[in-house]
Amino acid sequence: MILNASGCLDALTAPAVARKLDAYVVKTVTLEPRAGNPQPRLAETDFGMLNSIGLQNPGVERFCTEVLPRLEELGIPLWISVGGAEATEYAEVCARIGERATVHALELNLSCPNVDPAAEGAAEIVAAARAATEAPLYAKLSPLLPDVAGVAKSVLEAGATGLSLVNSLRGLALDEWTLEPRLGRGVGGYSGAALRPVALAAVFICYKATDGEVPIVGMGGVETGKHALDLIAAGASAVALGSILFRDPNAPERVRGELAEELSARGFKRPEEARGVAHRSQND
Amino acid sequence: MPAPRRERRKVAGSERVGVYTLLRFERGGLDAGIPGQFFMLELPGHVVPRPFSICLAPKGELGFLIDPVGPVTRELCELERGQEVSVFGPLGNGFRTDVDRPLLVGGGIGVAPLPYASQLMGKPPAILGFRTRHHAEAAKLVPKAEVCIEPTLVTELIPAVPMNVLACGPEPMLHAVHALVPDAQLAWEAPMACGFGACYGCVVEFESKSVRLCVEGPILNGRPPVLPVLNGSEEEKAE
Ligand SMILES: Cc1cc2nc3c(=O)[nH]c(=O)nc-3n(C[C@H](O)[C@H](O)[C@H](O)COP(=O)(O)OP(=O)(O)OC[C@H]3O[C@@H](n4cnc5c(N)ncnc54)[C@H](O)[C@@H]3O)c2cc1C
Ligand SMILES: Cc1cc2nc3c(=O)[nH]c(=O)nc-3n(C[C@H](O)[C@H](O)[C@H](O)COP(=O)(O)O)c2cc1C
Ligand code: FES
Numbered sequence: 001m002i003l004n005a006s007g008c009l010d011a012l013t014a015p016a017v018a019r020k021l022d023a024y025v026v027k028t029v030t031l032e033p034r035a036g037n038p039q040p041r042l043a044e045t046d047f048g049m050l051n052s053i054g055l056q057n058p059g060v061e062r063f064c065t066e067v068l069p070r071l072e073e074l075g076i077p078l079w080i081s082v083g084g085a086e087a088t089e090y091a092e093v094c095a096r097i098g099e100r101a102t103v104h105a106l107e108l109n110l111s112c113p114n115v116d117p118a119a120e121g122a123a124e125i126v127a128a129a130r131a132a133t134e135a136p137l138y139a140k141l142s143p144l145l146p147d148v149a150g151v152a153k154s155v156l157e158a159g160a161t162g163l164s165l166v167n168s169l170r171g172l173a174l175d176e177w178t179l180e181p182r183l184g185r186g187v188g189g190y191s192g193a194a195l196r197p198v199a200l201a202a203v204f205i206c207y208k209a210t211d212g213e214v215p216i217v218g219m220g221g222v223e224t225g226k227h228a229l230d231l232i233a234a235g236a237s238a239v240a241l242g243s244i245l246f247r248d249p250n251a252p253e254r255v256r257g258e259l260a261e262e263l264s265a266r267g268f269k270r271p272e273e274a275r276g277v278a279h280r281s282q283n284d
Numbered sequence: 285m286p287a288p289r290r291e292r293r294k295v296a297g298s299e300r301v302g303v304y305t306l307l308r309f310e311r312g313g314l315d316a317g318i319p320g321q322f323f324m325l326e327l328p329g330h331v332v333p334r335p336f337s338i339c340l341a342p343k344g345e346l347g348f349l350i351d352p353v354g355p356v357t358r359e360l361c362e363l364e365r366g367q368e369v370s371v372f373g374p375l376g377n378g379f380r381t382d383v384d385r386p387l388l389v390g391g392g393i394g395v396a397p398l399p400y401a402s403q404l405m406g407k408p409p410a411i412l413g414f415r416t417r418h419h420a421e422a423a424k425l426v427p428k429a430e431v432c433i434e435p436t437l438v439t440e441l442i443p444a445v446p447m448n449v450l451a452c453g454p455e456p457m458l459h460a461v462h463a464l465v466p467d468a469q470l471a472w473e474a475p476m477a478c479g480f481g482a483c484y485g486c487v488v489e490f491e492s493k494s495v496r497l498c499v500e501g502p503i504l505n506g507r508p509p510v511l512p513v514l515n516g517s518e519e520e521k522a523e
Pocket of ligand 3: 475476477478479480481482483484485486487496497498499
């Protein structure tokens with residue numbers, strides 16, 4: 001299953017790209033509208049890019065009245081990414097979105113590097129969201145967590161259906177002459193190629209910690225079918241494309257084709273057969 | 285409006301124009317678009333492409349005027365005939381060119397979209413401001429241009445009579461032009477990663493509205509945007 005990473009595609013400006021995905025993940029929606037961070041919001045840097053968008057979004061009310069109906073017209077399965085400053089906000093957004101045939105899952109963004117983190121622990125937020133909705137819930141975790149397996153287990157116990165791994169790292173780039181931060185906000189989210197081994201490790205660790213029993217969306221620096229296959233081998237059941245979409249809007253179709261070739265070159269008939277194979281020779 | 289396409293294109297030629305470089309690509313199946321629209325140019329080894337205004341559209345070619353300010357722009361200025369770059373466009377909304385009393389106003393590298401505008405609009409009057417004489421060599425790309433060098437500013441030369449201003453330049457210049465001519469069409473800038481509305485990197489506030497410059501601009505007060513950008517029509521087929 002190939003998805004986009006939240007915040008890396010707008011299905012309304014690029015429906016042709018969204019239609020090539022198995023589901024479209026919307027940019028994180030919060031309870032109140034958010035204007036986002038000041039310019040500049042982007043900078044290319046070593047092995048990746050920095051962004052400080054700051055979860056700009058119209059808020060759940062306008063999202064539900066103005067955006068969601070237009071997304072539903074596209075006829076693509078939708079995942080809604082949900083953010084907030086407190087557990088009650090996450091729960092409220094989940095409740096307002098409600099259960100809809102078009103919405104296949106909610107992804108709880110527990111890890112945006114561009115906003116101040118929620119005060120509560122991840123498990124508390126998931127439990128509040130679980131009480132507000134019956135929809136499948138994916139907990140999106142940060143690669144900065146020291147104990148990602150521990151957090152993964154706690155969110156699953158709190159009612160999460162699956163995991164989304166990983167959000168961006170934190171990074172800084174300085175202007176070549178002034179030596180001041182290139183982003184208006186200073187530090188930003190670091191995504192792209194540099195994230196690949198980090199994401200791979202997070203997926204690998206969480207797959208093992210959960211005995212391969214929960215769905216895992218792997219993402220971070222995926223640019224080719226081989227990168228997608230690596231995540232699947234480490235334990236991902238789906239792969240999401242992020243920053244690559246900016247330079248190659250054809251990436252969903254291309255990566256899907258490359259993945260099929262990489263699988264068959266190794267004798268796998270379906271992606272499911274390759275899931276978790278990285279763990280075969282691992283002893284405890 | 286022509287649908288954007290993404291194609292690998294060969295450099296057809298490159299020449300220095302003062303401190304800038306005029307870089308021409310073989311056009312292939314790409315449409316030149318309208319003045320004020322832009323293309324994303326992507327160099328191998330870089331994570332995101334960069335936006336550049338269409339500067340000239342000679343037969344079978346696309347021309348861009350590049351100011352070498354960072355890694356990608358410096359590499360673009362060094363490209364040689366025959367080298368390949370991925371070119372994606374035309375993108376953005378573009379200038380309204382069917383205006384009664386046009387006046388083109390450019391500052392520095394903001395001259396870039398004006399040669400094409402001048403050509404399609406029948407060589408209207410133009411005012412161009414530059415930092416130095418060396419920078420001002422680019423004025424030769426715009427017929428009938430009145431040129432000023434700092435400390436003289438373009439806004440000092442804008443006549444008091446009502447004109448339909450099409451402006452491109454650094455932000456302080458655009459603010460000054462906007463204050464003087466509130467309905468001026470302004471080519472605004474912000475770093476962009478995608479050019480088709482995906483990343484929200486290019487969002488700016490204009491007249492207390494938040495706009496994604498790559499889809500609702502880059503021309504503020506320009507043509508209405510054409511959405512969706514990538515709708516899957518035949519012409520859009522990438523590479
Ligand atoms: C719609 C549009 C049209 C443009 N047309 C032209 C053109 O015709 N010719 C031309 O030379 N340049 C043009 N630019 C600017 C050009 O895209 C940037 O100079 C380029 O991206 C810089 O890339 P780099 O790798 O050389 O430098 P980077 O390392 O990416 O940036 C160098 C410095 O420039 C700043 N910067 C980068 N991009 C922008 C931007 N878009 N706006 C303001 N500051 C920025 C960075 O913060 C940094 O301080 C245009 C920009 C936009 C948005
Ligand atoms: C410009 C940009 C905006 C993003 N916005 C969001 C967001 O709104 N919500 C979210 O959960 N993740 C967001 N992300 C993180 C991505 O979804 C993804 O987790 C991360 O970029 C790693 O994948 P990549 O390396 O393939 O880009 C954003 C990333 C980028 C580059
Ligand atoms: S450049 Fe990505 S949204 Fe405008």
